[in-house]
Amino acid sequence: DAGVIQSPRHEVTEMGQEVTLRCKPISGHDYLFWYRQTMMRGLELLIYFNNNVPIDDSGMPEDRFSAKMPNASFSTLKIQPSEPRDSAVYFCASSWTGANTEAFFGQGTRLTVV
Amino acid sequence: GQQVMQIPQYQHVQEGEDFTTYCNSSTTLSNIQWYKQRPGGHPVFLIQLVKSGEVKKQKRLTFQFGEAKKNSSLHITATQTTDVGTYFCAGPRMGRGSTLGRLYFGRGTQLTVWP
Numbered sequence: 001d002a003g004v005i006q007s008p009r010h011e012v013t014e015m016g017q018e019v020t021l022r023c024k025p026i027s028g029h030d031y032l033f034w035y036r037q038t039m040m041r042g043l044e045l046l047i048y049f050n051n052n053v054p055i056d057d058s059g060m061p062e063d064r065f066s067a068k069m070p071n072a073s074f075s076t077l078k079i080q081p082s083e084p085r086d087s088a089v090y091f092c093a094s095s096w097t098g099a100n101t102e103a104f105f106g107q108g109t110r111l112t113v114v
Numbered sequence: 115g116q117q118v119m120q121i122p123q124y125q126h127v128q129e130g131e132d133f134t135t136y137c138n139s140s141t142t143l144s145n146i147q148w149y150k151q152r153p154g155g156h157p158v159f160l161i162q163l164v165k166s167g168e169v170k171k172q173k174r175l176t177f178q179f180g181e182a183k184k185n186s187s188l189h190i191t192a193t194q195t196t197d198v199g200t201y202f203c204a205g206p207r208m209g210r211g212s213t214l215g216r217l218y219f220g221r222g223t224q225l226t227v228w229p
Contacts (some may be wrong), residue, residue, distance in 0.1 A: 031215050042221040043157070043202065057214055091156060098215035099206030100145060102159035 004106035006092050009097075012112045016078040021096075021109045023092030024073055030046065031098045034077050035068055035091040039046065061086075082113045120203055120220030128228045131192040135223035137203035146179055146186040147217070149202040157202060160188075193227045200224045 001063045005024040013019050027051040033048040052069045064083070066087070069075040079086055089110050093103040117140045126154065129135050131162075145164045149157040161170055163179035163186060172185045176189045188199055200222040206215075 014196075033217075043219045044218065048215045050215055063132070093157075099217045102147060102162060103149075103157075103204075103217060105156040105158070108156050 002011060004092055004094050004104050006081075006090075006106035006109050008109060009107060010110045010112075011114065014066050015083055015113055016081045017113075018078065019082045019086075019113075021090050021092075021111070023075045023077070023106060025075070025092070025094030026104055027073065028103070029094035029096055031095045032069060033091075033093040033095075033103065034036055034075070034110040035093065035105075036088045037091060038088045046077070048098075082111075085114045087112050118203060118205060118218045118220040123221060124224050124226070125160045126226045127193050129195060130192050133193050133225055135188050135189075135201050135203075135219050135225075137186045137205075138203055139179055139218075140143065142183050143187070143205035144183075146183075146203055146205045148177060148186075148188055149204060149219075150199050151202065151222070152199040155199075160201075190225075193225070195227050195229055198225060198227050221223055 007022045024032045030051050034046040037042050037043045037044055044059055046059045047067045048055055049069045065079055067077045089108045091105050093105045095101050095103045119138045121136050145162055147162045148160040150160055151157045159175050167181045168179040170228040174191045178187045186203055198224050200221045202219050204217045206217055
């Protein structure tokens, strides 16, 4: 398996634009996580899915953020409209059984909103 | 709420010196995981500890899980430049209402090694 695949690796966009980040988890993993990493706040869990169902979205900053998992092999994180404070590295991770097994992280998407 | 505190935030050592990072949770953890993130990279799983008082070793790295399952440490003996990176601890919450999925990450300890 190629691991968790995220795209794009880098994204630069103007404030107000819509941004969509994509993730393909490792095949067979039942859990998918979206994290955001910044110097100020560290690694924050935004939302996670179990068997394609959102379980905990309490980390989603506000209504501008939304995430979907239409099937077991694909998830998106959308920011609309984007703001400069959304600039961060966004990681997708997947695991077999949630927090009791190791999480495999993707390479991340570095988002810059200007 | 659940918090995982990690200290120190930064550590600068000369190559060959030892390094330790500590992780403390406000609640009991069912397990503790350690990850390493190289500069510009993504977190990579190192190890998981499950049992109270457990100690595991990976070459120069020694991981410990406290008796009360609320704290953990990672010790690196004789650091090398390849050890550079940020080390994170992470753990799920135990007890009623806990969800299987949520991992709480510490802020990490950023290790710099001077040659």
